[in-house]
Amino acid sequence: MSTETITSHAPLDLERFLPYRLSILSNTVSQSIAADYQDRFELSMTEWRVMVILARFPEISAREVVDRSRMDKVAVSRAVARLVEAGRVDRGIHGEDKRRSVLKLSEAGWAIHDEVAPRAREHEQEVLAKLDEDEKAWLNRILDKLMA
Amino acid sequence: MSTETITSHAPLDLERFLPYRLSILSNTVSQSIAADYQDRFELSMTEWRVMVILARFPEISAREVVDRSRMDKVAVSRAVARLVEAGRVDRGIHGEDKRRSVLKLSEAGWAIHDEVAPRAREHEQEVLAKLDEDEKAWLNRILDKLMA
DNA sequence: GATTTATAGTTTCACCTGTAACCAATTGCA
DNA sequence: TGCAATTGGTTACAGGTGAAACTATAAATC
Secondary structure, rough: OOOOOOHHHHHOOOOHHHHHHHHHHHHHHHHHHHHHHHHHOOHHHHHHHHHHHHOOOOOOOHHHHHHHOOOHHHHHHHHHOOOOOHHOEEEEEEOOOOOOOEEEOOOOOOOOHHHHHHHHHHHHHHHHOOHHHHHHHHHHHHHHHHOO | OOOOOHHHOOOOOOOHHHHHHHHHHHHHHHHHHHHHHHHHHOOHHHHHHHHHHHHHHHOOOOOHHHHHHHOOOOHHHHHHHHHHHOOEEEEEEEEOOOEEEEEOHHHHHHHHHHHHHHHHHHHHHHHOOOOOHHHHHHHHHHHHHOOO
């Protein structure tokens, strides 16, 4: 374990390691947005994401929220429960299948959505402002490929 | 709340929303690597990251691990405690400042490191294999800018 | 040199998370 | 029709996580 250590053990350079870099970047970005609504509305990131899905696809079941969001089944169940509890989401039961829920934002839910959504978009723009047009295009293309 | 709903409320398209995409991608990538060592070595992601830092910078304090890793102080403290407990890290006390720890991987720690590190690199390569050379170069450049 | 201030590290608390086990409704199939 | 397998959703459990409070040591200031 002397001079040779470094070469023989070939340690990772964490600062250059893609998974690590993604993790830092993702955390930084998501946290800065979440800070915006978590305290003001007592709204967790998962809850907010469920609200976004319901804003775009009203009257869907919890299952469909999971499918459309890659979120965890349990996380969604809990988020929905809290949103219903807080009067931000209305939950009904599907007519033809009593297991399925039918979810949609309530008035109160929409009010929060309409306040938070523009600010989320602003945050995204702040991040993207660091890139020029070329870079933005490449980033989108690269993310598409990596997530395929 | 009828046809006009969608346009007037302007919901986010989560699938195209950068913070969300980063979060999904980051989770997918990190999880696939973590799956590799978590069960085999009962090693958490935080612990693994601490080990990587110590592989590259032996004999540093917990504080320096925090500085070099952007990890949380508390997370590092706990990870180090568990690593020492498991005999994977040796902890000493700094000669001139009794508050400071002096950390380095033990033999057992190095053994794990040397087994996991190449596999982590392989995983990174698998992800990057989806991109051509141009895209890889742009990705690096873009990440540098976004994280600056 | 005594007292304040800062720093390294740990502990506590309150919460978030995923896995597995679970319940109830539905579907498939003999 | 009756029973097994599947599916939507919830609950229990076993961690992991960050903020804030705390302890011990060191540095700064008077």
